[in-house]
Amino acid sequence: MAKDAEGLDRIDRSLLRLLTQDAEQSYADLGRAVGLSPPAVHERVKRYKATGRITGVVAQLDPAMTGKRFLAFIHVNTTGWGKSEALMQIEELPEVEEIHSVTGDTCMIVKVRMESTQAMEALLARLYALPEVISTKSYVALSTYLERPVQPGISDITHRPDC
Incomplete structure (x- = not known):
């Protein structure tokens, strides 16, 4: 599978995106979402932590x-x-x-x-x-309309030159 300039493949970007949405998901659920076995997901998550791609897992407070x-x-x-x-x-x-x-x-x-x-x-x-x-x-700040963690990879939105 091809890796991008940051050394991520499509599955890595998908897993990281899913983890930023909910880091409490089980490896089985993550695996089903990206087409990997739970142990394979676990190994990738361990690698993300070991290389510093994931720097911590925290609770977001209201x-x-x-x-x-x-x-x-x-x-x-x-x-x-x-x-x-x-x-x-x-x-x-x-x-x-x-x-x-x-x-x-x-x-x-x-x-x-x-x-x-x-x-x-x-x-x-x-x-x-x-x-x-x-x-x-x-x-x-009077209102907050968007506040989110860092997102992996590039946007899924296609930018057209005529827009």
């Missing part, structure tokens, strides 16, 4: 059920460019879900989730206490 309905993205401008030990103290803050170094008119984007605007204000105060933080710009 933010509303955990009291963390407030989602925001904070653009952070710093004195330097790139990651520093002092700046990476941000990852210790429990409200922080993601930190990205980006191009454009800001240095990094931080995804945060918390209980309230008061919690956001306290978080911003902690960010400004870091010596490298110059300024921030916050964007509060």
Whole structure:
């Protein structure tokens, strides 16, 4: 079976896609879906974990059920460019879900989730206490229409040049 540039074949992409939808599926169910025996699926999943393709299996929590309905993205401008030990103290803050170094008119984007605007204000105060933080710009999410894990392979949607 042909493998793509990432070393995945069609079955690998299908298995990974199924696992991102529900990682609790049995190897037998996964095998039926992709045409493999349960032991063959188990071996592939072991390989994905061993090679770092699967980095962990976690429960996705409902933010509303955990009291963390407030989602925001904070653009952070710093004195330097790139990651520093002092700046990476941000990852210790429990409200922080993601930190990205980006191009454009800001240095990094931080995804945060918390209980309230008061919690956001306290978080911003902690960010400004870091010596490298110059300024921030916050964007509060009003609604989330799509939030999903990384998807393997290329899209199943065919793009036509006339669209």
